[in-house]
């Protein structure tokens with residue numbers, strides 16, 4: 001096993017700057033998820049760690065050794081891709097054994113490693129099957145098995161579950177976590193799926209346009225997003241961001257359309273300033289008019305069963321600020337038109353509208 005250091009790493013393809021100065025220390029045995037929208041540079045960063053792409057500047061170290069110029073095969077890593085093509089004419093056993101044979105390991109050692117990985121992945125009964133005789137989830141486990149038998153210091157995963165259906169993805173997520181608990185191998189995992197990131201990561205690196213927006217534990221990132229980008233990317237539906245100015249004694253925000261949001265606590269330090277007020281849909285609650293902090297006009301309700309997503313506008317007409325709230329199904333049904341809502345102080349976020357950075361106040 002090994003720690004991984006990413007130190008001020010840049011990558012350009014010709015004039016195109018794809019990675020723009022990312023640094024992160026991944027501890028030995030840690031499970032880190034790199035998450036961000038498609039095209040933000042996740043695969044490029046992972047491929048640089050694997051040695052499949054050169055580094056334009058900066059250093060990558062694995063186990064304390066700078067590997068910038070070390071061949072992929074000498075980096076002690078194993079990578080699993082989204083398209084985990086198995087050899088169609090080889091058995092499960094031979095698919096898993098192949099890499100070890102190439103490296104000239106003795107037959108009995110190969111047998112031991114394959115059997116152990118197969119037991120870990122519950123593939124023991126399937127070793128003589130051909131890939132076409134397996135389900136999608138089983139094939140993905142064989143691809144994982146190929147990585148495990150090599151006993152690498154670091155696992156690199158690039159969207160390994162993206163080709164599976166939703167139910168199987170949930171199951172494989174649980175299996176990946178169990179596998180990590182058992183093996184304790186340092187793991188870097190790339191996904192564009194924020195739910196996958198939240199559920200798998202010990203720490204996550206949220207990426208946007210080749211930069212690190214935030215590095216932190218999932219709950220920390222969810223409760224204290226560092227930027228409006230992170231606030232919008234982590235959580236579904238995304239956090240409501242209400243632009244406005246902090247008025248009077250710091251107890252209210254007023255939008256351009258003169259709609260008012262009362263604040264759950266006074267923020268005197270920001271009086272007169274333009275801000276973005278952030279509240280997650282799941283932190284808005286229906287309430288009576290007297291205790292309302294904001295009162296959007298509701299124009300659309302999605303019934304989800306246990307709860308409902310309620311959409312509306314703050315400021316009356318449709319030019320106002322859009323809002324979403326996740327409410328108990330009963331409170332959503334009871335209201336039509338103007339809906340008084342409140343939220344707790346600890347669920348209030350403030351951001352600078354120019355920089356997008358979180359404001360502490």
Ligand SMILES: Nc1ncnc2c1ncn2[C@@H]1O[C@H](COP(=O)(O)OP(=O)(O)O)[C@@H](O)[C@H]1O
Pocket residue numbers: 013016018036037038039040041042043044045
């Ligand atoms: N070999 C390449 N040559 C030129 N541009 C590339 C190359 N590989 C990736 N890119 C560009 O770099 C950006 C990031 O790509 P990628 O790392 O694959 O993103 P992600 O994995 O986050 O979707 C994209 O704009 C992509 O078009």
Ligand SMILES: [Mg+2]
Pocket residue numbers: 042043044
């Ligand atoms: Mg990718």
